[in-house]
Amino acid sequence: MSCRYPVAISLLTSLMLAVACGDDTGTSSDSGTTGSETTGETDTDTGTDTGTANAPTWYQDIAPLVAGKCSGCHKPDSIGPFSLTDYDSAMPWASLMADSVEDGSMPPFAAVQTDECQTRHGFMDDISLSDDEKTMLRDWADAEAPMGDPDNAAPLPTPPDLELKDADVRLTSPRPVTIEGNKDQFLCFSVDPGLTEDTYLQAAQIIAGNEAIVHHVLVYTDEDGSSEQQAGEQGYWSCPGGGINGDALIAAWAPGGVPTQTPDEAAFRIPAGSRIIMNIHYHPTGAGSEVDPGTSIDLKWYDGRPPFVAEMALIGNFENAPELLAGPGDDGNPEFRIPADATAHTETMQFTLPNEIPPLMLWSVSTHMHYVGYDMLLGIERANPGGEPGQECLLHTPSYSFEWQRGYRYNAEFAALPTIKPGDTLSMRCKYNNSMSNPYVVEALDELGHETPIDVYLGEETLDEMCLGVYGVAYTNFYP
Numbered sequence: 168m169s170c171r172y173p174v175a176i177s178l179l180t181s182l183m184l185a186v187a188c189g190d191d192t193g194t195s196s197d198s199g200t201t202g203s204e205t206t207g208e209t210d211t212d213t214g215t216d217t218g219t220a221n222a223p224t225w226y227q228d229i230a231p232l233v234a235g236k237c238s239g240c241h242k243p244d245s246i247g248p249f250s251l252t253d254y255d256s257a258m259p260w261a262s263l264m265a266d267s268v269e270d271g272s273m274p275p276f277a278a279v280q281t282d283e284c285q286t287r288h289g290f291m292d293d294i295s296l297s298d299d300e301k302t303m304l305r306d307w308a309d310a311e312a313p314m315g316d317p318d319n320a321a322p323l324p325t326p327p328d329l330e331l332k333d334a335d336v337r338l339t340s341p342r343p344v345t346i347e348g349n350k351d352q353f354l355c356f357s358v359d360p361g362l363t364e365d366t367y368l369q370a371a372q373i374i375a376g377n378e379a380i381v382h383h384v385l386v387y388t389d390e391d392g393s394s395e396q397q398a399g400e401q402g403y404w405s406c407p408g409g410g411i412n413g414d415a416l417i418a419a420w421a422p423g424g425v426p427t428q429t430p431d432e433a434a435f436r437i438p439a440g441s442r443i444i445m446n447i448h449y450h451p452t453g454a455g456s457e458v459d460p461g462t463s464i465d466l467k468w469y470d471g472r473p474p475f476v477a478e479m480a481l482i483g484n485f486e487n488a489p490e491l492l493a494g495p496g497d498d499g500n501p502e503f504r505i506p507a508d509a510t511a512h513t514e515t516m517q518f519t520l521p522n523e524i525p526p527l528m529l530w531s532v533s534t535h536m537h538y539v540g541y542d543m544l545l546g547i548e549r550a551n552p553g554g555e556p557g558q559e560c561l562l563h564t565p566s567y568s569f570e571w572q573r574g575y576r577y578n579a580e581f582a583a584l585p586t587i588k589p590g591d592t593l594s595m596r597c598k599y600n601n602s603m604s605n606p607y608v609v610e611a612l613d614e615l616g617h618e619t620p621i622d623v624y625l626g627e628e629t630l631d632e633m634c635l636g637v638y639g640v641a642y643t644n645f646y647p
C-alpha cells in the first residue's frame with residue numbers, strides 16, 4: 168500500500184508533490200543503467216585561425232555555429248523573427264547576433280555554467296555558446312561579416328529537434344475560450360485519456376492554443392476521475408490557485424517550453440480510469456478579446472513497467488519563516504516583498520525533505536519566476552552525502568526570462584544523476600529587478616496603469632512574483 172506525502176508548497180496549493188512513500192526507505196536503489204542516453208549536443212568545430220588577422224567567415228565558421236544553435240528557430244516559418252539559414256539573410260543581422268549572444272538574450276537556453284554554479288553534469292540539447300564562439304561571432308561582425316569560400320564550406324550540424332513526434336494520443340481542451348478585459352483567468356479542463364489499466368507516461372508536449380493569452384499550462388492526473396463532474400456541461404471550471412490538491416503534476420508549459428521527456432528508466436504513473444486536468448492560466452492582452460480555440464497535450468506511453476516512477480515536484484513560493492530566509496529590507500520577520508525600485512533584490516528559500524519520502528533521483532531541473540525575476544539558482548545541501556557532494560549547485564539561470572522557460576535535463580547516465588534524500592535541504596535563490604531598467608516591469612506597469620514601480624509580493628497573477636524550483640524526480644517503482 169502506498170501512502171502519499173504531499174510536500175506542501177505554500178501559496179500554490181495545487182502545486183504539491185505527491186511522493187508515494189512505500190517501505191523501501193533506506194535501501195538505496197539499484198538504478199539498472201540499461202538505457203543509454205543519447206546526447207543532442209552538437210559539437211561545433213569552429214576551426215578559426217585565432218590569433219591571426221584572418222577574420223572568421225560565414226561558410227567556414229559561422230554557418231556551422233548558427234545551424235547548430237540558432238536556425239532551429241531562425242528559419243522560414245519558425246518562431247524566430249528572421250531567418251539565419253543562409254549568408255544573404257544572416258549577414259545584415261551580424262552585429263545584432265553578436266550583441267544578443269553577449270547579453271545572454273540569445274539563444275534562449277538559460278542553464279549555463281557560472282562562477283557561482285558548476286553543475287555536476289551538463290544539460291541535454293545544450294545550445295548555449297562558449298566564450299570562444301561568442302568572440303568568433305563578434306569578430307565576424309566587426310570584420311563586416313565576410314562570406315568566405317562557398318566551395319569549401321564546412322559541414323553543418325543538425326540542430327536538436329524539440330518536437331515530440333511519435334505521440335500516442337492528443338487530448339484537446341473541449342471548447343474554445345474567449346479572454347477579454349484585463350483580469351487573469353485560471354480555467355481547468357478535464358479530458359479523458361481512456362485508460363482501462365495503469366499506464367506509464369514517457370513524454371508529454373503541451374501545445375498552447377493561442378500564445379498571446381496562454382500564460383502557462385499545468386497538466387495533472389486526476390486519479391478518481393472526479394474532474395469530469397466538476398467540469399460539468401461546460402467542460403471546464405474556474406480554478407484560481409488550482410483547487411486540485413493531491414493529484415500529480417505530469418507536465419508544465421510556459422513560453423519557451425519544450426516537451427517533458429523522462430529518462431529511459433522512469434515514467435509517470437497514470438492509474439486506470441484517471442482523467443487528465445489541464446490548468447490553463449490566461450493573461451489577457453489588454454487590447455481586446457482573444458480566442459484560445461483549444462490547447463492540447465500530446466502523450467507518449469512507456470512500453471511496459473519502468474524500474475522508476477517519475478514525478479514533478481514544485482518547491483518554493485514560501486511566504487514565511489522558516490523556509491523563507493530573511494532578506495534585504497525585511498525588518499524583523501522574513502517577508503517576501505520586492506521593494507519598488509530595487510534593482511537587485513534577493514529572496515532565498517530553503518526546504519528540508521521530510522523523512523517520509525523515498526530517495527529520489529533528480530533528472531530534470533527548472534526555474535520559475537514572473538517578470539521581475541532575472542536570475543535564479545537552485546542548490547542542495549546533503550544531510551548524509553555518502554559518495555556525493557555535501558553541497559551542490561543544481562541549476563543557475565543567470566539570464567532568466569519569463570518568455571523562455573523550459574526544463575533542463577541532465578546529460579548523464581541514470582545512475583550518475585544527483586540524488587535527493589530525506590533530511591537534505593533544497594535551496595532556491597531568486598533575484599529581482601523591480602525598477603524601470605527592467606523592460607518587463609515597464610510593460611507590466613503600463614498594463615496596470617501605474618507610472619512608477621510598486622512593491623511586489625508573492626502571488627499568482629502575472630504582476631505578482633514567484634520563486635519556484637521545478638524538480639523532475641524518480642523513485643523506485645514498487646507498484647505491482
Ligand code: HEC
Pocket residue numbers: 233236237238239240241246247248260263264265267268272273274275294296570
Ligand atoms: C528557441 C528558438 C530560438 C533560438 C534557438 C534562437 N533564437 Fe533568436 N530569437 C527567437 C525569437 C522567438 C526571437 C524574437 C523574440 C525575442 O527577441 O525574444 C528571437 C530574436 C533574436 C534576435 C533579435 C534581437 C533580440 O535579441 O531579441 C537576434 C539578433 C537573435 N534572435 C539571434 C539569435 C542567435 C544568434 C541565435 C543562436 C546563437 C538565436 N537567436 C537562437 C528564437 C530563437
